[in-house]
Structures are given as C-alpha cells and as structure tokens.
Amino acid sequence: MSPFMKSRQLPDMDKPDMDKPDTEQPDPDRTGEEGTPGVARVVGRVRVHPGVARVAARVLTGLAAVLVLLALLLPNNLTDPTVSAFLRIPVEGIVAAAVLPFLPPRARRVAAIVAGAVLGLVTILKFLDIGFYNELDRPFDARLDWFLLDDAEAFLRDSGGQALAVGAVIGVILIVAAVLVLMPLAVLRVSRPLVRHSTATLRTTAVLAVAWITCAALGTQLAGAPVASRSTGELVYSHVKQARDSLRDERQLAKAAAVDPFGKTPNDQLLTGLRGKDVIFAFIESYGRSAIEDPSMAPQIDAMLADNTSKLRAAGFSSRSAFLTSPTAGGGSWLAHSTFLSGLWITNQRSYETVTSGDRMTLTGAFQRADAWRTVGIMPGVTRAWPEGKFFGLDNIYDSKHLGYQGPSFGWSRMPDQFVLESFERLEHGKPGPKPLMSEIILTSSHNPWAPLPTSVGWDQVGDGSVYDAIHAAGKDPHAVLRSTPEVRGDYADSVEYSVNSLVSYVTKYGHDNTVLVFLGDHQPIPKVAGDHASRDVPIAIVAHDPAVLDKIAPWGWQDGLRPGPHAPVWRMDSFRNRFLTAYGPQPAAGASPSPSAP
8 A cells, every 4th residue: 555545544443543633522503413323422532322422412402401491480589489480481482492493503603692691691680689689678780789799798708707708709700600601501502402403493482482472461370470481581671770760869869969958057046956965866787677566576676675665764764766767678777877867868879979979968967067066976887988977977986996896796796786885985975075965876786697696794894895705605606697587586686685775774874864865777687587578667766854855756746665556657767857857946948848858
C-alpha cells in the first residue's frame, strides 16, 4: 500500500482515536436527538451504547421539561397553595409550543435561548418575591429594593454570625448562576422534540389551548388555584405596573411635601400645650396589632398591658391608646419612623431619601423649632453614618457607638432595651438643663430573630452591660432563625413583653409630674408571626402625669389604658403629626389642610 493510501486510512473503529478531539453530540435539529441510529456515540473518551444514549437523552429532555414547567408555575408567594400551583396549564408554555416549530432552525435556537434567559430572570424575580413576602409581606421592587439585599446580609451576619452570612451569599450566587445557565439550556433542549415531532406537538398544543380557554372561561380552580395559569405573564406585568406606580407616588409625594399646613406657623406658637414637659417618643420594634389580638399571643400580651396600665396608674400616670396603620410590615422600620414624624406616606427608599433631603418640618423638628426643648435621639440600631438625623431636628444623637455598651449582642439587637433606657437617663434625662427634653428613642430588643432574649435586671445593676453576659449565654441559639410557628410566636411575645415592661418600668422609676410618653410599634412582625394577610396596624399609647395633657386629645376618642380594643380608632400613621400639632398648638394656617398627604 502506498504512503498516500496509508495517509487516507480510516482509524480503527474498535479504538478511540487519541489524535482527534472528543466526538461532539450530533445536532438534533439535523440527525435527531439520539444521533445516527445504530452507531455507538462517544461522550468525552467513553463509548456509549446507542440504547443507553437514547435513554440518557430522553431523561435529560424530561428533566429539562420539568425544570421549564416548574419555572412557569412557581408561585411568587409561598403562602399561596403550592401543590395545586404545579398542576395547572401555563398559557406561556402553550404559546411557546405553538410558535417554535414554525421558526427556521437558527431563529428557533436564538428564540429558545432568549426565552430561557428571560424565564431564568423571571424565576429569580419569583425567588426574590418569595423572600420579600416572607419577611416584609410585599413583593420585591425591582427598581428600588436592591439595597435591601445588603441589609439582609448584614442581618444574617448580626443574627447568626459571619459564617452564616458568607454561606448564604455563596449559596445565593450559585443558585442565580445555575438558574441563568440551566434555564436557556433547558428551553433549547425542550424545543428540539417539539420540532422533531411537530405534528404531535401541534395536536397536543391545540388540545391544551382549548382546555386552557375552557378552564379560564369557567373559572375552574384546583385547591384554590386557577387551572388556566397565566401567572408568569401576570408577574411581569405586575412588576412593570409597580415601577410605574412608584414613579407616580414619588411625584405625588414631592407635591405633598411642598405643602405643609404648619410650615409657616410662628415658632412661639408651636406645641404651646406641652411647654415645660419632658416628651418622649419611643418606637418599639415589630410591636404590631397581632401581638394583642392573635389568640396564640393575646393572653400573654393583654395581661402584660393590663398589669402595666395598673402600675402607671399607681404611679399617678394615665394613658390612652389606639391604632395607627404603618406603611410597612415585617421590616423597613425607618419608613415607619419617617412617616410618623414627617406626616408623609413613605413606603420605599426613594421616597425616604426624597423627604429626608428636603426641609419638611418633622414632629421632632417642631420641638427644635419651638426653641423650648433640648432634642435628643437614642438610636441603638444605627451602626453607620446617619446624615438624615439632622432632618429630624435632633440636637444630639447617640447611636450604637455612643451609648457605652460593653455587653454581648442579642441577635440583631446590639443591646437590651433596659440598657438603652438607663443610658438615656445617664447621658441626658437625668442631667439638669435650662430646658425640658424632647427625645426620640428606638427600642430594638423585639427585633427578630428573637433569640437570645435579654431579661430584666435591677436598674442599679445595668452598669456598662457586662451583667448581660450570663443572660446571653443562657439564652437560645441565635442561629435558630427558622423555627416552628408556635415557638417563634412565643419568643416574639416574650420580646414585646420585655420591651414594654422596660419602658413602663423606666417611666415609673424616672418619670415625674411633667413626663409625657408617646410609644408605638413601627410595624407588624414578619408574616410567620403576624399571619398571612394581616393588617398593618400597630398599637400607640400616650402616657402623661398631668391630666390636662390627655384632656387635649379627648376628641380623638382613644380608649383608656395601654391596650386598644378591637373598636379603637385606626388612623394612617402619616396623619398623626398634624393631629398632634393641632391638639397641642394652634390650628393649621388658613386654607391649609391637616389631612394625610399621601395616596
């Protein structure tokens, strides 16, 4: 045989050709998914029997179809019926199956990859919605909420440690990468048998389309979920609408912020009904209406509120209470604080930044403007620079670094509420001054995950917080963030009891004839505690030693005591500022309305 013929000799079919690259899978668009019948396939450097290859290919195609179907039917809120959600007919899948077989090969591959990428992004959006519904009782805002992911990482780090936070971040990155890679590949793979068996595809698609239209017309449901599903398309539409609505709300908020019925009130006419009083505005983290009305928590909390009402009365204090509707739930405390103090309905970070960068007079700022009080902020949850503090009219701000705490952190909460209140007494309230004191105090011990929890100690034992070392060591493991609902509700109720007890104990010990306390919850706890679709109402109470203080709010119709009953008044949180300034000062300027300012 000539050298020329040797060079054209075929390789031995019984041995893999080590000089050539690995054999690639044939293009199913040309040869079929299993390749050429009867010819063994080479995957990598391993020869695979054609029967095994066909089975493996079909399994992969089946898994790809399941992945696509799960992505189309996955609900964005796991409070919805999840099992029945995956037994529906997705209209998006019907449309894709009807369109893809008619596209040219190149266009079909591009369309499948693009559709898969979009479906991957929508799936990630669903995961974000699930997390936000679970924690904040609302969907993720794709325009405004990205910064909250950093807050979530910080919460995990503070609550469960650095290892938990790092592990969670790595896990999220891997899941996102897997979804964005696998989903286009899955759609592309599913598209191939649709084309190869185009006749059966079109017949099946027609049957499913008729079934979908029939179920949609009849409103057919399975375990509460509509059989005719269009959830993926509706999700995309709802998020587009959400972005559009938030832009509209921002414009309305900017207009409302520019119209302040008290903006031109002379300083010496502000808050004349409270001159000479030490006024405290205290926010209790996650203290919501569910705490006093949910059957699993109400007996404990109601008994605690009744007991503290009696203690206040014995010390010469009276109290009135009602409900306010918060703009947020589960988290976002700063949105509630700024809504309460500014009199504007603030529901997202962009609105918060817009308002706090302006010159709107806040409720606390009114005390500063009146020039009859020293104004102080006690902010144990603030761990970074907080330039917004100036907007709230606070002369001095004590954050987590300025309270002198030397004890352990209790979950997310840097320090126990009793220490915060004792520090307030030591740093400001207990010092004589030429003016009375107006203070804003944030109490954080009732912030989730409610483990471990501090317990009360004697006020003379608080010191620098070292006394809490043993209490912290005896508490529950902070890694136990996900627990059974009954257990977590019990821990939440214990935390609210601790916070309210600490505040009332402080007033009865350090309060005096001119003390006025306004305390309220900032928002409801997470849905796992408050329940699905709970209201956004929070309790609020005003406590005063001087009867004249409560006489001025008699027209409000608030109920006696610290516990508002089921028929107590319910106001939007943004309405409180104007009502309060009206009750303890002059009427709004002529032609101005003291009504709430937001949609």
